[in-house]
Amino acid sequence: MSESAVPAQWKVVVVMPAYNAAKTIEKTYADMPSGVVSQIILVDDVSQDDTVEIAQRLGLHVVVHAQNRGYGGNQKTCYLHALAADADIVVMLHPDYQYDSRLIPELIRPIQAGKADLVLGSRFLNNGALAGGMPLYKFISNRFLTLCENLVLQQHLSECHTGFRAYGRRLLETIPFLLNSDDFVFDTQVIVQAVAFGFKITEIAVPTRYFKEASSVNFRRSVAYGSATLKTLFDYVLDRAGIEPHACFRKRLGQVLSRYHRQRLLRHVVQDASGLLPLSLELEL
Numbered sequence: 001m002s003e004s005a006v007p008a009q010w011k012v013v014v015v016m017p018a019y020n021a022a023k024t025i026e027k028t029y030a031d032m033p034s035g036v037v038s039q040i041i042l043v044d045d046v047s048q049d050d051t052v053e054i055a056q057r058l059g060l061h062v063v064v065h066a067q068n069r070g071y072g073g074n075q076k077t078c079y080l081h082a083l084a085a086d087a088d089i090v091v092m093l094h095p096d097y098q099y100d101s102r103l104i105p106e107l108i109r110p111i112q113a114g115k116a117d118l119v120l121g122s123r124f125l126n127n128g129a130l131a132g133g134m135p136l137y138k139f140i141s142n143r144f145l146t147l148c149e150n151l152v153l154q155q156h157l158s159e160c161h162t163g164f165r166a167y168g169r170r171l172l173e174t175i176p177f178l179l180n181s182d183d184f185v186f187d188t189q190v191i192v193q194a195v196a197f198g199f200k201i202t203e204i205a206v207p208t209r210y211f212k213e214a215s216s217v218n219f220r221r222s223v224a225y226g227s228a229t230l231k232t233l234f235d236y237v238l239d240r241a242g243i244e245p246h247a248c249f250r251k252r253l254g255q256v257l258s259r260y261h262r263q264r265l266l267r268h269v270v271q272d273a274s275g276l277l278p279l280s281l282e283l284e285l
């Protein structure tokens with residue numbers, strides 16, 4: 001990022017895709033360092049517990065889905081609201097207290113320094129995943145999937161499956177995340193899109209925390225997630241080889257948003273004959 005594009009004061013917005021997180025939101029919120037985060041948005045995906053009431057009592061900006069959409073669908077709402085809130089950096093944090101929100105300043109630092117557009121909080125950088133309670137089958141499948149992702153995406157990441165990430169605004173304004181799955185594979189698709197659009201990815205070490213109240217996908221859903229991750233990588237290979245193009249690796253967010261929302265959510269919007277386009281897109285046409 002050029003110096004002129006660096007905001008004097010970064011607006012950091014934390015988004016929490018929540019589902020039955022009543023037992024853990026308060027602790028997750030309490031650990032957040034003061035003075036760094038401008039706004040916290042919690043999107044509730046029709047929880048059966050008191051997630052909404054607790055989040056409202058804590059003073060968070062709460063958005064409640066009318067219908068259950070799934071983890072990916074939840075994140076779509078999170079990012080649209082974060083862009084509308086004029087965020088410069090968006091931190092995605094699971095509200096189940098499995099990630100240490102005290103590390104937000106470290107997580108966003110590479111973006112502030114212009115060194116990355118996406119920062120992943122990795123549980124595998126300091127070899128503490130098993131000691132932190134990660135089940136062995138999750139440990140092995142996480143390692144295997146990350147290996148496949150590194151090979152296909154030409155990256156050197158230690159974990160692609162974390163629920164603690166930071167995004168620079170430019171990345172979220174560019175990748176067409178609205179075309180992604182409404183299920184857990186949304187997270188993988190975002191990483192592949194980040195690479196497809198040439199964004200820089202880096203990671204910081206975070207501790208691993210598994211405990212009774214934490215939300216943890218079961219074996220069956222983990223297998224579905226693993227298969228969907230491999231399918232995403234396969235689709236990406238076909239796309240890059242020119243065999244079967246996929247819109248989710250090619251179109252920009254501005255091309256899939258309605259005109260009204262383009263104007264509302266994207267910075268640097270300019271007018272042209274076909275409607276409003278983000279400046280970066282217009283320059284490429």
Ligand SMILES: Nc1nc2c(ncn2[C@@H]2O[C@H](COP(=O)(O)OP(=O)(O)OP(=O)(O)O)[C@@H](O)[C@H]2O)c(=O)[nH]1
Nearest residue numbers: 017018019045070071074094095096163215216217
């Ligand atoms: N919308 C929606 N969100 C969910 C659902 N299940 C979990 N979530 C949310 O997604 C987050 C991640 O799911 P987890 O079950 O914690 O899975 P995970 O953290 O990726 O995997 P673990 O490492 O096993 O915890 C949770 O913190 C919830 O906020 C669901 O069925 N629907």
Ligand SMILES: [Mg+2]
Nearest residue numbers: 096098215216
């Ligand atoms: Mg979890």
